Amino acid sequence: AQKITQTQPGMFVQEKEAVTLDCTYDTSDPSYGLFWYKQPSSGEMIFLIYQGSYDQQNATEGRYSLNFQKARKSANLVISASQLGDSAMYFCAMREASSGYSTLTFGKGTMLLVSP
Amino acid sequence: SAVISQKPSRDICQRGTSLTIQCQVDSQVTMMFWYRQQPGQSLTLIATANQGSEATYESGFVIDKFPISRPNLTFSTLTVSNMSPEDSSIYLCSVERRETGELFFGEGSRLTVL
Numbered sequence: 001a002q003k004i005t006q007t008q009p010g011m012f013v014q015e016k017e018a019v020t021l022d023c024t025y026d027t028s029d030p031s032y033g034l035f036w037y038k039q040p041s042s043g044e045m046i047f048l049i050y051q052g053s054y055d056q057q058n059a060t061e062g063r064y065s066l067n068f069q070k071a072r073k074s075a076n077l078v079i080s081a082s083q084l085g086d087s088a089m090y091f092c093a094m095r096e097a098s099s100g101y102s103t104l105t106f107g108k109g110t111m112l113l114v115s116p
Numbered sequence: 117s118a119v120i121s122q123k124p125s126r127d128i129c130q131r132g133t134s135l136t137i138q139c140q141v142d143s144q145v146t147m148m149f150w151y152r153q154q155p156g157q158s159l160t161l162i163a164t165a166n167q168g169s170e171a172t173y174e175s176g177f178v179i180d181k182f183p184i185s186r187p188n189l190t191f192s193t194l195t196v197s198n199m200s201p202e203d204s205s206i207y208l209c210s211v212e213r214r215e216t217g218e219l220f221f222g223e224g225s226r227l228t229v230l
Contacts, residue, residue, distance in 0.1 A: 033217055043206045045159070045221035052217065091158060095219070103149060104210075104219060106158040 003027065004092050004107035011112050013082045020067070021077040021110045023092030031097035034075040035104065036066065039089040048090075051075060082114045122209060122222035129199050129229050136195045137225045139209035144189035149210040150182070153224075159208065165192045199229045 005024045013019040025034065036048040051059045051066045059066045067076040079086055089111050093104040119142040129135050139148060150162040162182055163171040171184040185193045196203050206224045213220065 035219065037221070043153075043224040043226055045208060045210075045224065047218055047220055050216070050218050093159075103161050103164065104151075104159070106160075108158050 003105045004094055006092055006107035006110050008110045011110055013112065013114055015084060015114055015116050016081055018078060018080045019082055019112065021090050021112065023075045023077065023107060025073050025075060025094050027094065027096050029096040029098045033095050035093040036077045037091045037093065039091060084114050084116065087112060087114045120209060120211060120220060120222035122225050124225055125223060126226040129227060131200055131229060133199055134195055134197045135199065135227060136193050137207050139192045139222055141190045141211050145211040147212060148186065148192045150184065150194045151208045151210060153206040153208065155204065196227065201229045203227065204229045
C-alpha cells in the first residue's frame with residue numbers, strides 16, 4: 001500500500017481564492033511527521049509546512065495551513081489567497097520514527113495552476 | 117532555514133561517463149540525504165550519508181553506481197557512475213534542522229544523459 005496518497009494530479013484555482021490540496025497517509029507508527037513541499041519548474045524543493053503526529057494544533061505558516069485530521073489520516077494543505085507565483089508542483093511527504101525519522105516518503109504530487 | 121548549495125545545477129552528460137554532484141551546507145549537520153527525482157515522478161531516497169562512516173543505501177541503489185563521500189559535517193558528494201539515459205533525473209541533497217525537525221533541500225542538480 002502507498003504510504004502517501006495525493007489523489008489530485010492537477011488543480012486549478014483563480015488568483016486570490018483559497019485552494020485545498022489533499023494528502024492521506026498510511027502508517028502504524030505512533031510517531032511521525034508530515035511535510036509539504038513546493039517544487040517550481042526550476043526543480044528546487046521548497047519547504048512549506050510541517051506537522052508532527054503529537055501536535056495538538058494544526059500547523060500554520062503565513063498563507064499555508066495544514067488541516068490535520070489524525071483519525072482520518074489526512075494532512076491537507078490549504079493555501080489562502082492564491083498568487084500566480086503559487087503555480088508549482090506540491091508534494092506531501094511523511095517520515096516515521098521506525099524508518100530513522102529523518103528520511104522522507106513522498107506522494108506523487110499535485111500540480112497547482114493559478115490563473116489571473 | 118538551512119542554506120544548501122548544490123553544484124552543478126544542471127548538466128548534459130554522455131552515456132558511459134560519470135558526474136559528481138556537490139552539496140554544501142552553511143552549518144554542521146549529522147546526516148545528509150540524497151534523493152533522486154526521475155522525470156514526472158516523485159522523490160526517492162538514494163542513501164543517507166553520515167560523516168565518518170559509509171553511506172547507507174536504500175533498496176535498489178548500490179555504492180558502485182552511486183558512490184557517496186562525506187568528508188566533513190558540512191559537505192557531501194554523490195557520483196552517478198557509468199551513466200545511461202535512465203539516470204536522467206534531478207538529484208537533490210537534503211539535511212535536517214534538528215531544533216525543529218524540518219527537512220530542507222538543495223536547489224537540485226538536473227542531469228540529462230544523452
